[in-house]
Amino acid sequence: MILALTVIVLLLVMVVALLRAFAGPNVFDRVLAANLFGTKTVLLIATISYLFGSPDFLDIALVYALINYISVIGVLRITELRNEQQGADG
Amino acid sequence: MDVLSYFNYWAVVVLMMLGFFIVIARANLVKKLIGLNIFQTSVFILYISAGKVIGGSAPILSDDVTLYSNPLPHVLILTAIVVGIATTSVGLALVIRIHAAYGSVNQNDILKQDQQC
Amino acid sequence: MSAILEPLSSVCLLLGSFLLLTGALGFLRFADFYARLHACGVTETLATALIILGLMLQATDSALPQFKLLLILLFVLFSSPTASHALAKAAWNAGVRPRDRRGRRDIALPPGDR
Amino acid sequence: MELLVNIVLLILLVATAGALVVVRGLLASTMLTSVYGLLCASFFVTMDAVDVAFTEAAVGAGVSPLLLLLTVAAIGRGEPRPVGALPVLAIVLVPVTAALLIIGTLDMPPFGSPDAPAHTHVAPRYLQLSGEEIGIPNVVTSVLASYRAFDTLGEVLVIFTAGVAVLLILATPGQRGSARPRYVPDNHRDPHTILQIVSRILIPFILLFALYVQFHGEYGPGGGFQAGVIFASAIILYGLLYGLPTVCRVVRPAVVEWLSAVGVLIFGITGVFAMLSGRPFLDYSVFADDPVTAQHIGILVVELGVGITVASVITVIYYAFANQFETAES
Numbered sequence: 001m002i003l004a005l006t007v008i009v010l011l012l013v014m015v016v017a018l019l020r021a022f023a024g025p026n027v028f029d030r031v032l033a034a035n036l037f038g039t040k041t042v043l044l045i046a047t048i049s050y051l052f053g054s055p056d057f058l059d060i061a062l063v064y065a066l067i068n069y070i071s072v073i074g075v076l077r078i079t080e081l082r083n084e085q086q087g088a089d090g
Numbered sequence: 091m092d093v094l095s096y097f098n099y100w101a102v103v104v105l106m107m108l109g110f111f112i113v114i115a116r117a118n119l120v121k122k123l124i125g126l127n128i129f130q131t132s133v134f135i136l137y138i139s140a141g142k143v144i145g146g147s148a149p150i151l152s153d154d155v156t157l158y159s160n161p162l163p164h165v166l167i168l169t170a171i172v173v174g175i176a177t178t179s180v181g182l183a184l185v186i187r188i189h190a191a192y193g194s195v196n197q198n199d200i201l202k203q204d205q206q207c
Numbered sequence: 208m209s210a211i212l213e214p215l216s217s218v219c220l221l222l223g224s225f226l227l228l229t230g231a232l233g234f235l236r237f238a239d240f241y242a243r244l245h246a247c248g249v250t251e252t253l254a255t256a257l258i259i260l261g262l263m264l265q266a267t268d269s270a271l272p273q274f275k276l277l278l279i280l281l282f283v284l285f286s287s288p289t290a291s292h293a294l295a296k297a298a299w300n301a302g303v304r305p306r307d308r309r310g311r312r313d314i315a316l317p318p319g320d321r
Numbered sequence: 322m323e324l325l326v327n328i329v330l331l332i333l334l335v336a337t338a339g340a341l342v343v344v345r346g347l348l349a350s351t352m353l354t355s356v357y358g359l360l361c362a363s364f365f366v367t368m369d370a371v372d373v374a375f376t377e378a379a380v381g382a383g384v385s386p387l388l389l390l391l392t393v394a395a396i397g398r399g400e401p402r403p404v405g406a407l408p409v410l411a412i413v414l415v416p417v418t419a420a421l422l423i424i425g426t427l428d429m430p431p432f433g434s435p436d437a438p439a440h441t442h443v444a445p446r447y448l449q450l451s452g453e454e455i456g457i458p459n460v461v462t463s464v465l466a467s468y469r470a471f472d473t474l475g476e477v478l479v480i481f482t483a484g485v486a487v488l489l490i491l492a493t494p495g496q497r498g499s500a501r502p503r504y505v506p507d508n509h510r511d512p513h514t515i516l517q518i519v520s521r522i523l524i525p526f527i528l529l530f531a532l533y534v535q536f537h538g539e540y541g542p543g544g545g546f547q548a549g550v551i552f553a554s555a556i557i558l559y560g561l562l563y564g565l566p567t568v569c570r571v572v573r574p575a576v577v578e579w580l581s582a583v584g585v586l587i588f589g590i591t592g593v594f595a596m597l598s599g600r601p602f603l604d605y606s607v608f609a610d611d612p613v614t615a616q617h618i619g620i621l622v623v624e625l626g627v628g629i630t631v632a633s634v635i636t637v638i639y640y641a642f643a644n645q646f647e648t649a650e651s
Contacts, residue, residue, distance in 0.1 A: 002217045003265075004322055006258065009224040011329050016231040018333060020243075021356055022340045028240055028298040030352035034359075035290055036234065036247050038382070040227075041359050042279065043258050045366055049272075050265055051322065054147055056541050057366055058275040059534070060374050063551065064359070065279055066527055067383035069286035070558045071355055073516060074387045076297040077561040078646070079348070082394045094324065095431035100423060101331040107419045108338040114415075115408035120347055120392060124354055127385070128338050131361050134377075135334075138368045143440060144433035148369040149460040150541065151452050157435070159369040160444045161460040165469060168461065169476040171376045172546045172631055175385050176483030179638045182392040183490040186645050189396040282523070289519045 003051045010044045031075050038068030098139040105132035119185045119195045123178060130174050137163040212264045219261030226254035239306035240298055248291035255283050323367060330364045347393045351386050358382035371542035372461045375534075379550035384635060387557060388642055395646040456613035457539040457620070465544065466620040466627075470603045473623070474588050477630050481585045484634035488578070491641040517562050527555040535628045539617075545624040549631025556632075557639050565643050574640050577633045584630030591622050 014037060021033035042064045049057030105128060112125025141163035149161035185195055192200050233246025259280045263273050337357045344350055358381025365374035430437035447464055455463040465473055531552040538544030560568035592603040600607055605619025 002220050006220050006224050006261075007322070007326065009227055011326070013227050013231040014333065016235050018336065018356065020234055021353060022336075022344075024349065026240065026298075026303060027346075027348045027352070028294060028301070028303060029243065030349055032234075032240075032244055032247070032294055034352050034355045035294070036231075036251065037356050037359055039251060039255060039283065039287060041363050042283070043255060044363060046259065046262055046276065046279065048326065048366065050262055052147075055267065055272040055275075056148060056150060056371055058272055058279070059542055060362075060366060060371060060378060062275060062279050062282070062530065063375055063378050063534075063547075064362070064382070065282045065286065066530065066551065067378055067554065068359075069282075069290060069523070070527075070554050071383050071386055072290045073293060073520065073558060074561050075352070075355075075390060076293050077513075078387075078390045078394050080297050080300065081646075092431065094328075095433070096426055096429070097328060098331065098432045099426035099429055101335055103419055103422045103426065104335050105338050106422070107415050108335070108342055110418065111408075111411050111415045112342055115411035118347070120389070120396070121350065124341060124350055124389070127354065128341065128357070131357070131381070134373070135331075135361070135364065138365055138370045138373060139432060140429075140437070140439050141370065142368045142433050143435045146369060146435070148371045148542075149448065150371070151448075151458040151460060158448050158460070160440050161447055161464055162444045163439070164370045164373050164461045165464045167370070167373050168376050168465065168544075168546060169473060171373065171380050172550065173476050173479050173483075175380045175388075175550075176480045176634065176638075178385065179388050179642070180483050180486045180490070182388055183487045183641065185392060186395050186642075187490055195396055282526075285519060285523060289515060293513075293516055 003047055006047050007044065007051060010040050010047065014040050014044070027079065031072060034075075035068065035072045038064060038071070042068065099136070102132050102136045102139065105129075105135065117197045119188065119197060120182075122197075123181050123185070126181070127174070127178060130170075134167045134170065137167050212266065216261045216264035219257045219264065223254045223257035223261060226250045226257065230254065240303050241295065241305050244291060244295055244298075248288070251291075252284065252287050255287065256280060259283075327364070327367050330360060330367065334360050334364065348390075351389045351393060354389060355382055355386040358385060372459075372544065372547070375542050375547045376550065379547060379554060383554050384550060384557070388638065391639075391642040391646050395642070454612070455616045455620070457617070459539055459541060459544075461542075462538050462544050462620065462624070466623045467605065467616055470592075470619075470623060473627065474592065474603070477585055477588055477627055480634050481581055481630055484581050484637045487638050487641050491645055513562060520558055520562050524555050524559055527558070528552060531555065531632075535624065536621075538624055539620060545627030545629075546631055549628045549633075550635060552628070552632040553635035553639065556636050560639065560643060565640070569640070572636065574637070577636045577640070581630055581633035581637055584626045584628070584633065587626030587629065588623055591619060591626070 017033045017036040017040065021030050021037070024030060042061045045057050045061040045064060049055055049061070109125045109127070109129030109132060112128065113122050116122060116125065141160035143157060143159050146157040146159040147155050149158045149164065151158075188200065189195050192203055194200060194203075227250065230247040230250030233250075234243050237243045237246055259276050263276050267273065334357065337353055337360060341350055341353050341357070344353060358377060361381055362374045362377040365371075365377055430439075447460055447468065451457075451460050451463040451468075455467050457463055531548045534543035534551060535545060535548030538548070556568065556572055559571070591605075595604040595607050596602055598607045603619075603623075605615045606612055607615070608618040609615040
């Protein structure tokens, strides 16, 4: 029961993150939204795995946590390097 | 007719059409590739939906489970995803080369430049 | 044993869910990027920890799920604040500045902070 | 509950795709692609496709947005252009196709019904007999690496070919392979100490986890494809934080290019090995007297080949793209 409630809350938060990802206004808001979305997905998968009683899903949650971190860092570094280059050129 | 039993298929159709729309309606080549990706994932979703059995569990054999989802679509799609990223990267590489040659990734600009030659 | 663990787990999950909701509300409503980052960056780490703790307190047959959850928790505790830090720094370097309460214009900063 | 999660996720997916149609900026599109990948992967989890979710998480939410972003960075974000003429052709064509497809879906078996045609042929055999014949719990791995290993060999070859193609397309004249770095990033201005230290702590664990996924694929979700992508993403993380020249010193481009061929060769030689003993291609029974042990060895070797190829091809692709990006403006 309480797990189902948590899942619903998580889905709600995912909807909010998605709204922010659509709205922007700048790219960092979208990155933040994607990051929030990623951590919520980790929790969602973990909770679902208990709700449905299949602990194999936890490996996936772990992968999500890793990938989420890597992609956020990647996005930031690439945008930053781009700005540096453009700053050097302009 | 039970709407819920067709909901997955319709979502697939909508996704596929959104991808299709991006591919034909947007002139930017990167955007076209994103559209192609959406198209591709809609096919993945179709396969995986077809493999689901209600009440089944993940196809990892265990003594206390009797009903499993179909493993065959999983195998096909698992490899298709990795192949998909490999082919997408070929497409992106081509986009980079096109940009180097034409100075643009907009299909209309590229066509215009081609006509001038 | 489970008579203690079960309510404890529920409390953790509920508290975590509540924090998530508040964070999401702030993320949606706040005026500028840094306020939004603050809203979800701060709540996120605690909420994640609470929810994972709540799940760990759920009864299972073996200890393996608990161990995996612990790994997830450790990873999130490391990576989530780092990601928030990186985001704030990148946004600052890119020229995003805090805004006033209505989100209309940038707040004037002392010259040294620009 | 299961159904509710399923429906909500699908609606979110459609909404994200819709936003991708509307949003014009390429950076914004890339971030939405990442969210799309995460949603897709969550959906696969609710559909019990754990292995697929694993792969989609690593690819759709990790590698694919990064490559897109590197491309966008290499070609420049692109100036906002005036909205062109209404795409009349698309607006006419898309609803017609959609209508036809929806009519087509009405003939499909209801979602999730256990007696759909897809579940009555071949699949029951895999589910019932793979436990005895192959002896490993994860049916997806049995099918992937044993029953349909030839199919998988084809997929691995496609991935290898894609890697070669990217190298060929992006190789600039006078430079053997495009992955040789020329640009040295200015790390003094912005050293990113916190990021570097945290990532330095995390990277060994990511690599360890990749190995766990690689060798645990017989018992739980995982296998060569997933492990390869996770391994490569750890290398990508290192490269992004320490710069392309540094990561090229740690993982030499020439070695990676070579390894991508080695993986395919391991897979192929496993097959040829069986032929040498007079058995069909990719028949694992030559490896041991006990058929189940033989299957175990065969699957382990084949998955290793897959893992090596996938990891190195994705690293090669990353090198090629990152080099384009870092040399793009200078």
